[in-house]
Amino acid sequence: MADLPLIRNFREDGVFAYCSGKPIGTARFLQHVLYLASQLPSAAYVVNLCADRYQFSVALAAALVRRQVSLLPPNHTPDLFRRLSRSYPDAYCIVDSTVEHRPFSIFSFPKLTDTPQPPDSIPAIPAAQVAAIVLTSGSTGEPTPHPKTWGALVGSVTAEFERLGLSTKPGTSIVGTVPPQHMYGLESTVVLPMQGGLALHSGRPFYPADIASELEALPRPRGLVTTPVHLRTLICESAVLPAADFLVCATAPLSPQLAAAAEKRFAAALYEVYGCTEAGQVATRRTVKTSEWSALPGITLRKDERGTWIKGGHVSGEVLLGDVIELRGRQRFLLHGRHADLVNIAGKRTSLAHLNYHLNSIEGVRDGVFVVPQADEGEAVTRLMALVVAPGMTRSTLMKALRRRIDPAFLPRPLCFVEALPRNATSKLPREALATLVNELSTRAA
Amino acid sequence: MTKTSAQRLPPAATPTPEELALAQLIVTALNLDVVAAEIDPNAPLYREGLGLDSIDILEVALVISKSYGVKIRSDDENNLKIFSSLRSLSHHLQQNRTQ
Numbered sequence: 340m341a342d343l344p345l346i347r348n349f350r351e352d353g354v355f356a357y358c359s360g361k362p363i364g365t366a367r368f369l370q371h372v373l374y375l376a377s378q379l380p381s382a383a384y385v386v387n388l389c390a391d392r393y394q395f396s397v398a399l400a401a402a403l404v405r406r407q408v409s410l411l412p413p414n415h416t417p418d419l420f421r422r423l424s425r426s427y428p429d430a431y432c433i434v435d436s437t438v439e440h441r442p443f444s445i446f447s448f449p450k451l452t453d454t455p456q457p458p459d460s461i462p463a464i465p466a467a468q469v470a471a472i473v474l475t476s477g478s479t480g481e482p483t484p485h486p487k488t489w490g491a492l493v494g495s496v497t498a499e500f501e502r503l504g505l506s507t508k509p510g511t512s513i514v515g516t517v518p519p520q521h522m523y524g525l526e527s528t529v530v531l532p533m534q535g536g537l538a539l540h541s542g543r544p545f546y547p548a549d550i551a552s553e554l555e556a557l558p559r560p561r562g563l564v565t566t567p568v569h570l571r572t573l574i575c576e577s578a579v580l581p582a583a584d585f586l587v588c589a590t591a592p593l594s595p596q597l598a599a600a601a602e603k604r605f606a607a608a609l610y611e612v613y614g615c616t617e618a619g620q621v622a623t624r625r626t627v628k629t630s631e632w633s634a635l636p637g638i639t640l641r642k643d644e645r646g647t648w649i650k651g652g653h654v655s656g657e658v659l660l661g662d663v664i665e666l667r668g669r670q671r672f673l674l675h676g677r678h679a680d681l682v683n684i685a686g687k688r689t690s691l692a693h694l695n696y697h698l699n700s701i702e703g704v705r706d707g708v709f710v711v712p713q714a715d716e717g718e719a720v721t722r723l724m725a726l727v728v729a730p731g732m733t734r735s736t737l738m739k740a741l742r743r744r745i746d747p748a749f750l751p752r753p754l755c756f757v758e759a760l761p762r763n764a765t766s767k768l769p770r771e772a773l774a775t776l777v778n779e780l781s782t783r784a785a
Numbered sequence: 786m787t788k789t790s791a792q793r794l795p796p797a798a799t800p801t802p803e804e805l806a807l808a809q810l811i812v813t814a815l816n817l818d819v820v821a822a823e824i825d826p827n828a829p830l831y832r833e834g835l836g837l838d839s840i841d842i843l844e845v846a847l848v849i850s851k852s853y854g855v856k857i858r859s860d861d862e863n864n865l866k867i868f869s870s871l872r873s874l875s876h877h878l879q880q881n882r883t884q
Contacts, residue, residue, distance in 0.1 A: 545839070546846050548856040572843055576850045685840050720840050722816075738836065747838035753818035 342463035343493050345372070345400055348536030350509065355532075356393045357512060358541040360556060363393065366457040368400075373458060375401035378449055384430035384472075386410045386423065386443060387520065393541035394435045394448050395519040396529050399471070403464050403489065409471045411520040412482070413687065414746040418697075422481055423474070466490030473522050475616050476689040476746070479696050485522075485616045494653025495619035496531040498635035502623050503585060503610055505535050508560045511584065512538035514553050515564040516545070521686065522616045523589045527564045547576040555581035563605070566590045567597065568685050568720060574600050583607040589614065590686030592674060598626035613674065616688075618658040621649055622672070634670040642666055646678070682711060684748045685720050697744040698725060703732040706760050708768060709751065710777055724777065725751030728759055755780050800826045804875045811871075814848045815841050826872040834870075842868060849874075854883035 346365060349355070355368040363371075375397055379385070385402050387409045389395040402409045410430060412419055424430070424442035432441060435448040464470070470489040474482040505511060515528030532539040540557065544550040550573060554563055562585040565573075570588055573580065574597065586601055586609040593611055602609050613632050614620040622632035634640060637652030647664040650657040663675040677683060680690045691709050698707040707727035729737060734754060741750055757780075761772035800808060800822065808821035815837070828834040830842075837845070846857040855878050857864070867877045 545843070545859050546857050547850075548858050549860070568840060568843065572847045576847050576856070720844075735833075739833065742832065747832070748840060750836065750838070752816075 341466055343466050343489060345369075345403065345462045345464055346533045346536075347461070348506075348509075348534065350536070353510065353536060354512070354538040356396070356539045356541055357557060358391075358393050362538070368397070369461065370457050371397045371451045372400040372404060372462070374451065375449070376404040379405055379407065379433075380431055380444075380446060382407060382429050382431050384408050384410050384427045385446075386412065386427075386430055386432040388412075388415075388432055388438070389435040389448060390518075390543065391435050391541050392515065392519050392528060392539055392543060396533065396539065397451070398433050398448065399519075399529065400462075400533075403468070403470055404462050406468065408469050408486075411471055411473045411525065413474055413476060413521070416742075416744060416746065418480070418744040419474075419476075419482060426481075426484075464489045466493070471525065473520075473525065473616050476693045479693065480700065480744075487619070488655070491619065491653050491655055492526065492530045493534055495635075496526050496534050498637070498653060499527065499531055499612070499620055499623075500535040502635060503587070505537065505585075508584060509536065510538070510558075511535075511560040511562060512540060512557045513562050513564055514540045514542075514544065514550065514557065516543060516550060516569045517564065517566060517590070517686065518543065522619065523612070523614065523686065524564075526614075526620060527587055527589070527612065547573045551577050551580055554583060560584035562587065562607075566686050567593050570601050571597060571719075574604060580604045585610065587612060591683060593626055595626055595630070602627055615658075615661060618649055618654045618660075621654075621660070631667055631671050631673060634672075639669045640664070640666055640672060641669070647672075682709075682723065682749065684722070687746055687748045689746070689749055694723070694725075694745060694749055698727065698741065700744070701729075701737065701740045704729045704737070706762075708760060708773070709749075710773065712777070712781075722752040723749055724753055724755065726755050726757050726760060726773075726776065726780070728757060753780075798826050798872075800824070800871070801875070803879055804871055807875045807878065808871055810848055810852060811835075811845055814844055824871055826875070827870050829870060830868050830874065849878060852884075853878045853881075855881045 349365045353365050354362040355365045356363045379401055385407050387398050389398050399409050420441050430443060431446050432443040433446045466489055468489050469486045470492055471487045473485045476482055513532055517524035519525055519529050542553055544553045561583055563583050564587045583605040584607055586605055586607050589612040598609050610623050611626050612620050613622045620635060622634045624632045635652055638649055638654060639651050640647055640649050647660045648657050661678055661681045665673040680692055682689050694709040705728045710724045712721060712724050760768060761776055762768055804826045808824045812821045830837050850856050867874055
């Protein structure tokens with residue numbers, strides 16, 4: 340397979356990133372990458388925990404140059420780090436803030452001064468090289484690794500670049516509200532700028548007022564890569580929003596009403612991206628125009644008794660999607676929610692099997708189950724409920740034990756102590772019996 | 786909050802009427818499984834304590850903006866301090882409220 344350049348589509352004097360309002364050119368970025376690459380310890384794997392998006396990108400690129408694989412964990416729970424260190428014993432962690440002790444050796448992101456001369460050429464990375472392993476929580480306690488070759492990442496964002504029409508907007512800059520360690524954040528806020536010649540924004544603004552002002556501070560054209568949760572708070576809170584040139588939203592489907600409000604308030608087209616960690620980006624839609632998703636170039640879908648499969652384009656092999664899908668042709672489809680065992684809360688995903696495994700692994704818990712409550716309409720985040728049989732345990736002890744094992748987004752709300760779960764003779768939990776118990780508990784609480 | 790978990794915390798201070806109103810707003814907005822009057826005004830809002838996460842904090846920022854006219858910014862120097870407890874958040878809102 341061929342080599343692909345680390346960055347492309349930039350003008351000679353192109354801006355690679357805006358860090359605290361200051362532009363950093365591509366030559367400077369490459370200097371930083373080569374300097375960091377010369378400093379990194381020798382290892383096969385590096386856990387990239389940099390929170391600053393520019394430093395994350397420099398670390399990712401330096402690892403690529405050194406042929407090291409970047410590990411991108413879905414959360415920072417002590418349990419996950421312990422498991423990761425067992426699977427990747429020689430890995431080290433690169434961090435740009437103080438962190439609590441982890442079972443990895445820590446490499447602190449250095450001050451980027453006095454770097455060598457810029458390179459004569461842009462580093463080329465073999466397309467077949469594994470650039471990153473994105474981790475998701477699997478159905479047991481162990482995280483599931485999803486290896487991404489440099490070629491697959493580049494292919495995915497190239498398709499996105501064309502679909503969003505960004506080739507007609509040279510020098511566009513992008514603000515992202517999603518972490519770069521998440522598959523969506525990695526593709527749309529890091530690799531897309533690197534390959535599309537766009538300027539990334541080093542921050543990760545959180546509050547609506549921050550997102551609006553960071554976006555406004557960038558020169559146009561400019562775009563916002565965000566989620567339904569952030570978009571909703573932006574629309575609700577801010578009276579005036581800065582004009583943008585495009586909006587990208589992913590992690591959960593957006594309602595047409597919110598999409599229309601966002602387009603109007605930002606005076607920009609909003610594209611939703613549908614994807615998954617296994618395949619990367621799969622399809623997009625302009626939500627105000629159609630509810631149908633249109634697959635990215637080269638990707639086709641097919642259905643069998645196990646579900647919907649995609650292949651082609653940047654997707655390597657054939658991937659089974661975790662969603663209920665209605666095909667409208669080989670490249671067009673409607674989404675009808677997740678399969679029963681999968682959970683997605685504010686873009687973080689896991690399976691009930693994984694959560695139940697952790698709940699039942701806590702000493703003192705005799706039986707326990709997580710339940711997905713009926714979701715309300717709209718973008719408000721629905722939390723999970725858990726029923727647990729744990730005589731003698733206090734709520735705070737149990738919550739503390741859960742907090743060590745699972746991402747905060749999945750912590751149960753409410754956590755209900757019960758005397759027994761309605762298991763049948765084969766010790767299965769019939770859906771109806773569980774629903775009846777959940778109803779009783781909810782009515783009692785109300 | 787159950788009796789047993791309350792025993793593990795330091796003795797709860799009595800909330801002021803402003804703190805109680807804010808607690809009620811938060812409990813309603815987040816659909817929390819606790820009684821507003823039982824929230825210790827000095828206990829942390831994040832993680833241990835009330836157990837809020839970043840998605841909750843975003844929601845709290847939204848209802849605060851609507852009810853008090855105060856917009857929370859992460860470059861507010863004392864952002865971490867503001868969200869450290871119900872008492873400090875309430876204090877910040879009383880100092881800065883416009884409605």
